Amino acid sequence: MSSTATEIAASEHSEAPDFGRLRADFPTLNQRVNGHPLCYLDNAATTQKPESVISAVANYYRKNNANVHRGVHTLSERATADYEGAREKLRQFIGAESTREIVFTRGTTEAINLVAQAYLRPLVSSGDEVLITGLEHHSNIVPWQMVCEQTGASLKVAALDENGEVRLDEFHRLLSDKTRFVAVSHVSNALGTVNPVGEMIEAAKTRGVPILLDGAQALPHMHVDVRDLDCDFYALSSHKMFGPTGIGALYGKASLLEAMPPYQGGGDMISMVSFEETRYNDLPYKFEAGTPNIAGAIGLGAAIDYLNAIGMTQILNHEKAMVAAALDGLSTIPGLRLIGRPRERAGAISFVIDGIHPHDIGTIVDADGVAIRTGHHCAMPVMQHFGLPATARASFAFYNNEADIERLLRALEHCRNVFA
Numbered sequence: 325m326s327s328t329a330t331e332i333a334a335s336e337h338s339e340a341p342d343f344g345r346l347r348a349d350f351p352t353l354n355q356r357v358n359g360h361p362l363c364y365l366d367n368a369a370t371t372q373k374p375e376s377v378i379s380a381v382a383n384y385y386r387k388n389n390a391n392v393h394r395g396v397h398t399l400s401e402r403a404t405a406d407y408e409g410a411r412e413k414l415r416q417f418i419g420a421e422s423t424r425e426i427v428f429t430r431g432t433t434e435a436i437n438l439v440a441q442a443y444l445r446p447l448v449s450s451g452d453e454v455l456i457t458g459l460e461h462h463s464n465i466v467p468w469q470m471v472c473e474q475t476g477a478s479l480k481v482a483a484l485d486e487n488g489e490v491r492l493d494e495f496h497r498l499l500s501d502k503t504r505f506v507a508v509s510h511v512s513n514a515l516g517t518v519n520p521v522g523e524m525i526e527a528a529k530t531r532g533v534p535i536l537l538d539g540a541q542a543l544p545h546m547h548v549d550v551r552d553l554d555c556d557f558y559a560l561s562s563h564k565m566f567g568p569t570g571i572g573a574l575y576g577k578a579s580l581l582e583a584m585p586p587y588q589g590g591g592d593m594i595s596m597v598s599f600e601e602t603r604y605n606d607l608p609y610k611f612e613a614g615t616p617n618i619a620g621a622i623g624l625g626a627a628i629d630y631l632n633a634i635g636m637t638q639i640l641n642h643e644k645a646m647v648a649a650a651l652d653g654l655s656t657i658p659g660l661r662l663i664g665r666p667r668e669r670a671g672a673i674s675f676v677i678d679g680i681h682p683h684d685i686g687t688i689v690d691a692d693g694v695a696i697r698t699g700h701h702c703a704m705p706v707m708q709h710f711g712l713p714a715t716a717r718a719s720f721a722f723y724n725n726e727a728d729i730e731r732l733l734r735a736l737e738h739c740r741n742v743f744a
């Protein structure tokens with residue numbers, strides 16, 4: 325862990341960590357872009373990585389590079405210990421009961437596809453329904469559409485209201501005797517809406533319907549406990565939470581994962597293979613065919629250490645204040661319209677400016693060193709709901725500060741002047 329985060333850890337989550345000092349832990353933040361100090365506000369797309377994560381990945385390749393679960397030699401034992409250590413860190417971080425419930429995947433997308441194909445597909449047929457919401461990322465739409473196409477089941481969508489919140493009356497109405505599965509985002513990437521997942525999970529449970537949460541945008545911003553939530557599956561991506569790309573995980577209740585057939589076949593997911601018969605490995609390895617992303621998992625473990633050293637409650641409070649200040653500032657810009665006004669928001673703010681295409685906004689603010697995302701944010705149905713082709717999105721992490729908000733506001737003023 326880098327020195328700043330260690331110092332903060334040493335102060336044992338003191339009243340208010342000095343978030344400003346934490347920026348120094350992130351080498352990418354310390355650079356000029358187009359002649360300006362980088363102002364990085366595209367954290368919903370991916371977060372920057374602290375030195376401790378970069379070192380953990382480099383250290384694996386420098387000192388311990390070996391395959392896991394396969395060798396009796398020292399390097400393989402070290403690599404296996406670090407890889408499995410990362411699984412244990414993630415288990416603790418999300419409050420799962422056992423490491424058997426933590427399956428490493430490439431990310432949220434693969435975790436959802438795994439559940440769609442290995443859990444749901446064998447269970448449904450014509451007449452059955454899968455319930456999602458109008459707020460979903462394509463990763464939490466297309467895998468369910470594919471299962472529906474493959475089986476004849478139908479996809480039902482709980483619509484949004486004008487604030488960009490799921491209409492709970494619709495959600496409850498669509499949850500019926502035909503519903504076999506529910507999949508909802510914990511936090512929307514396009515609008516920042518925090519879904520009332522407690523109520524949604526309870527409603528699904530009451531009907532005995534399993535529920536998956538897409539947690540890609542929740543884990544960087546808030547404490548998540550899968551046992552408190554009592555969801556059946558939870559999907560996450562390391563790169564959204566300051567870890568490496570190409571690694572993430574599926575949490576699944578052991579009883580459900582046990583009953584599921586493997587998703588892919590290959591090495592490590594078996595206990596015995598002959599040409600006549602193959603017996604599958606225990607959880608979670610049954611779902612981890614082939615050599616995994618060992619360095620990625622170790623990097624994710626380091627990211628979790630880093631987040632724990634700051635404290636997720638501290639992060640949540642800091643970001644709440646920052647997002648509120650950003651909303652106040654943005655609402656002073658003439659012609660700027662916020663897209664979505666959810667009661668509870670985490671991380672992201674979407675907006676448009678009259679007469680300026682979002683892509684032009686993105687290009688002009690980039691010239692001022694400000695990185696935001698523009699487009700449909702892989703959530704085209706959300707854009708369709710608001711009758712827009714695209715929005716501009718500023719998304720925040722704990723290392724952002726008021727100076728970043730000022731930079732964004734000034735760059736947007738500049739943009740308005742260009743088009744005046």
Ligand code: C6P
Binds near residue numbers: 370431433434464513
């Ligand atoms: N959203 C964004 O800019 P992967 O690519 O598997 O790590 O994550 C997919 C994903 C799933 N669900 C949600 C809610 C997400 O936000 C994302 C990724 C990025 O908003 C890239 S499109």
